[in-house]
Amino acid sequence: MEKSDILKEVNEIYIDELDNDEIVLTFETSANDIDEWDSLSHVMLIVAIEKHFKVRFNSSEIRGWNNVGEMCDSIFNHIG
Amino acid sequence: MIFNSINYFLFLPIVFLLYYLIPNRFRWILLLVSSTVFYSIGGVETIAVPIIIIISTFVSAILIERNSDPGIKKRYFWLGLIINLGLLVFFKYINFFIATVFDGFEIVKKMSHEGLVNTYQPIELQLIVPLGISYITFQAIGYLIEIKRGSHIAEKNFGYFATYLMFFPKLLSGPIERAHNFLPQLQLEHKFDYDQVVQGLKRILWGLFLKVAIANRLALYTSAVLDNSEHHTGTTLLIASLFYTLQMFTDFSGYTDMAIGSAQVFGYKLTENFNAPFSAKSIADFWRKWHITLSSWVNDYIYTPIVINKRDWGKSAVVYAGMVTFLILGFWHGASWNYIIFGFLQGVILAIEFLTRKSRKKMRKHIPNWLNSIIGMCYTFLFFTFSLIFFRAYTASDGIYIVSKIFTDLGATFYMGDIGIFSYSLIGILIVAIQGIVSVYYPKFKLLNNDSRYIRFLTILFLVVYIISFGVFDGGQFIYFQF
Numbered sequence: 001m002e003k004s005d006i007l008k009e010v011n012e013i014y015i016d017e018l019d020n021d022e023i024v025l026t027f028e029t030s031a032n033d034i035d036e037w038d039s040l041s042h043v044m045l046i047v048a049i050e051k052h053f054k055v056r057f058n059s060s061e062i063r064g065w066n067n068v069g070e071m072c073d074s075i076f077n078h079i080g
Numbered sequence: 081m082i083f084n085s086i087n088y089f090l091f092l093p094i095v096f097l098l099y100y101l102i103p104n105r106f107r108w109i110l111l112l113v114s115s116t117v118f119y120s121i122g123g124v125e126t127i128a129v130p131i132i133i134i135i136s137t138f139v140s141a142i143l144i145e146r147n148s149d150p151g152i153k154k155r156y157f158w159l160g161l162i163i164n165l166g167l168l169v170f171f172k173y174i175n176f177f178i179a180t181v182f183d184g185f186e187i188v189k190k191m192s193h194e195g196l197v198n199t200y201q202p203i204e205l206q207l208i209v210p211l212g213i214s215y216i217t218f219q220a221i222g223y224l225i226e227i228k229r230g231s232h233i234a235e236k237n238f239g240y241f242a243t244y245l246m247f248f249p250k251l252l253s254g255p256i257e258r259a260h261n262f263l264p265q266l267q268l269e270h271k272f273d274y275d276q277v278v279q280g281l282k283r284i285l286w287g288l289f290l291k292v293a294i295a296n297r298l299a300l301y302t303s304a305v306l307d308n309s310e311h312h313t314g315t316t317l318l319i320a321s322l323f324y325t326l327q328m329f330t331d332f333s334g335y336t337d338m339a340i341g342s343a344q345v346f347g348y349k350l351t352e353n354f355n356a357p358f359s360a361k362s363i364a365d366f367w368r369k370w371h372i373t374l375s376s377w378v379n380d381y382i383y384t385p386i387v388i389n390k391r392d393w394g395k396s397a398v399v400y401a402g403m404v405t406f407l408i409l410g411f412w413h414g415a416s417w418n419y420i421i422f423g424f425l426q427g428v429i430l431a432i433e434f435l436t437r438k439s440r441k442k443m444r445k446h447i448p449n450w451l452n453s454i455i456g457m458c459y460t461f462l463f464f465t466f467s468l469i470f471f472r473a474y475t476a477s478d479g480i481y482i483v484s485k486i487f488t489d490l491g492a493t494f495y496m497g498d499i500g501i502f503s504y505s506l507i508g509i510l511i512v513a514i515q516g517i518v519s520v521y522y523p524k525f526k527l528l529n530n531d532s533r534y535i536r537f538l539t540i541l542f543l544v545v546y547i548i549s550f551g552v553f554d555g556g557q558f559i560y561f562q563f
Contacts, residue, residue, distance in 0.1 A: 019438050039379055040364060040398050040434050043387045047394060059388050060229065 001079060003027075006053075006072045013048045017041065027069030053079055081121045082252075083284075083338040084291050084553070091118065092342060099346055100272045108243050108266050111346065118248035119211060126210035129167055130246060136163040137220040138241045141227040141234040157228045161221060168217045171209050176415030212252040214412060216245050218377055223259045225381055232260055240266045249342035253335055255353045256373040262348075270347035282528045282540070283341025289543045290334030294508035296552035298327035300501045306472055309482050314489030317482050324472050325465040326509055329357065332371070359520045361456025363429045363463060374412075378405050398434055403427035417476040425467040504550055 011025045018036040031037045037045070049071070050056055055078035065071045081087050095114045099107055120127055140160025144153050226232040235241040244262050305312050305320035312320075336353040343350045353372050360366035367375045387401035403424075410423020433440075444452050466483070473479035496502045518525055527539040 019441060036437075038364065038368075039383060039387075040402070040430075041437075043391050043398060044395070046388075047391050059385065062388055063229070063384070 001076075003072050003076055006075050007068070009052065010049060010068065010072060010075070013052055014045065017045050017048050025068050027072065028067055030067040049075065055079060081118050083335065083342070084288060087121060092345075096345055104269050104271075107270060107346075108240060111248075112239060112243045112246060115243065115246040115248040115251060119246065119251060123208075123211035125208050126171075129171070129210040129213060130216055133164060133167060133216055133220050134242045134245050136160055137224060137245075138235070138238055141224060142236070144224070144227050145234040153228060157224055160224045164217045164220050164224075167210075168213055171207055171213055173411075173415040174207070215250070215252070215254045215256055218256050218374075219245055219259070222256070222377060222381060226259065235259070235263055247343070247348070249339045249346075249348075250350055253332075253339070254373055255336065255339065255351045256377050257350055261351060265348050268347070273347060276347060277345050279529075280341045280344030283337050283344060285341075285540065285543055286528065287334045287337030287339075287341060289547055290330040290337065290512070292551035292553060293547050294512060295327050295331035295334055297501070297508055297550065298323050298330070298505050300552065301497060301505050302327055302472075304497055304501075305495065306482070309478065309485065312485075312495055313491055313493065314486045315491055315494040318486045318490070319494055321465050321469050321472075321482070321486070323505060323509075325461065325468055326512065328468060328471075329354075330508075330512060356516055356520045358461055358516060359457065360460045361453060362433050363426065363460060364433050366460050366464060367426070367430075374409070378409055382408055395435065399431040402430045402434070406430065413471070418470045418473045418479050421470040421476055421479065422467050425463075425470070429463060508550075 007025060007027065011023065014023045014025060014034075014037075015021055018034065018041060020034075020036055023034060031042070046057065046062060053075050055075060057074060057078075061074050065074070081091060091114070095110065099110055102110060116127070119130065137160050140156050140163075143156040144160075147153050147156065223232075227234050235244070240263060243266060244257075244259060247257075247262070250257055302320045302324045305316055306324065309317060333354045340350045340352070351373050355369040355372065357366055357370040360369050383401050383405040386404055387397050390397040390400060393400065404427075406423040406427035407420060408423070409426070410419045410421070413419040413422065447455075469482050469486075470476065470479035473482060527535060530536050530539070
């Protein structure tokens with residue numbers, strides 16, 4: 001799977017979880033860019049992504065993400 | 081030494097003059113020495129405590145970094161953590177633990193020997209709580225966690241590290257500064273920058289205005305009412321509680337302005353602690369705008385690790401982590417049940433907000449945006465005021481008494497006290513409200529930094545005259561110094 005395909009699927013998860021059809025993610029998108037993406041919804045997004053891609057991130061991986069691109073890199077490395 | 085004291089207004093100019101007279105490479109030494117003097121005036125009996133924290137954290141961090149074995153790393157991390165937490169718990173919480181255990185024994189005794197209760201008193205240790213211990217230990221613990229995670233390099237210069245924890249503008253009540261924000265600034269060339277110095281001084285002036293002209297004046301009313309709650313009606317208690325929220329804000333944000341402004345005159349940038357908190361439309365949003373350096377600290381080092389670890393629980397993980405975090409945050413404020421109730425209330429409302437997010441979003445779609453904003457801001461302000469009743473109360477039962485009176489004894493009459501006190505409180509609130517609204521909705525409109533030098537001058541003149549005319553100079557220390 002290409003990283004751009006991962007981004008598309010992650011985008012769908014964000015739309016569902018954050019209940020906002022207008023979300024358009026890029027690799028540079030961060031929590032500052034989306035109102036609903038805060039520390040409360042962050043974990044729900046992670047759980048949904050882990051379930052969807054059938055992966056399990058470790059804590060330091062999650063802590064290291066600064067934007068959607070780095071999150072997609074992690075997914076890519078897991079499903080590689 | 082407190083910021084709104086004569087001592088500080090002698091201390092700051094002396095340090096400032098010396099700072100820019102000596103070569104840049106010696107300036108951090110001056111900051112360290114002056115910070116130690118700052119601490120010692122009022123806290124010399126406990127100076128050993130920050131020294132122990134500095135040495136143990138500095139050494140632990142280097143040992144964590146030098147060892148590659150994860151087990152040994154962990155051991156040094158725990159050593160540093162236990163020393164920090166041990167000192168914090170000993171000085172701040174030991175009497176609470178003794179009293180709680182004693183109460184427990186008394187209850188058991190009462191149950192088993194009804195009517196044969198001895199009147200023992202719990203031992204109370206006469207301890208002097210070291211100044212700023214909560215802030216120093218939080219910064220030290222955050223530093224150790226980052227070193228253990230490998231996200232930062234341990235500082236090798238002991239003097240730099242000591243200056244980081246002791247830097248006097250943030251020593252007593254924060255902002256809780258992260259090492260990676262502060263330590264690199266020690267190595268910069270701090271040339272005299274006229275604009276920065278003027279900005280810093282304006283910030284100090286604004287902070288002083290908030291503290292002595294607004295917060296201390298509000299305190300005259302709130303103390304008269306809330307310290308004698310049994311003599312006042314529910315309406316009066318409600319007004320005093322609303323005033324207290326604004327007193328707390330002007331007191332703490334006034335302190336923070338003075339701290340950030342003091343650092344700025346030396347060329348240092350501290351992290352902002354407030355971002356128009358009363359523009360928040362939910363409690364979750366509020367905690368991102370209020371005491372930001374504390375809430376981001378607990379978010380990074382308490383909430384996030386718990387919620388990530390328990391994420392398989394789904395939504396319950398968020399509720400659980402939020403509750404644990406806010407209970408700790410409440411307890412951090414003080415070893416007393418009223419602070420724990422304050423934290424508990426934040427945890428409960430956050431859980432409710434989180435669990436009702438989607439349904440509230442649907443409801444909001446049917447209401448105009450401006451009305452949504454007003455409802456959200458009013459709800460946030462009122463809930464925070466409600467929780468602060470417990471924060472302000474001396475005991476949990478005092479808090480419950482005030483709340484019950486507010487809900488059962490509302491009438492048209494209320495205590496105004498001295499008309500001067502009440503009307504100047506209202507004028508102060510009006511000034512702060514206008515400033516808050518302008519800063520959020522018209523950020524380009526500035527008075528202290530207006531393009532016109534006449535408006536800048538008139539604003540400074542107004543603040544100085546207002547402080548001299550209406551300031552309350554014996555209003556004691558800042559609320560947050562006790563934490």
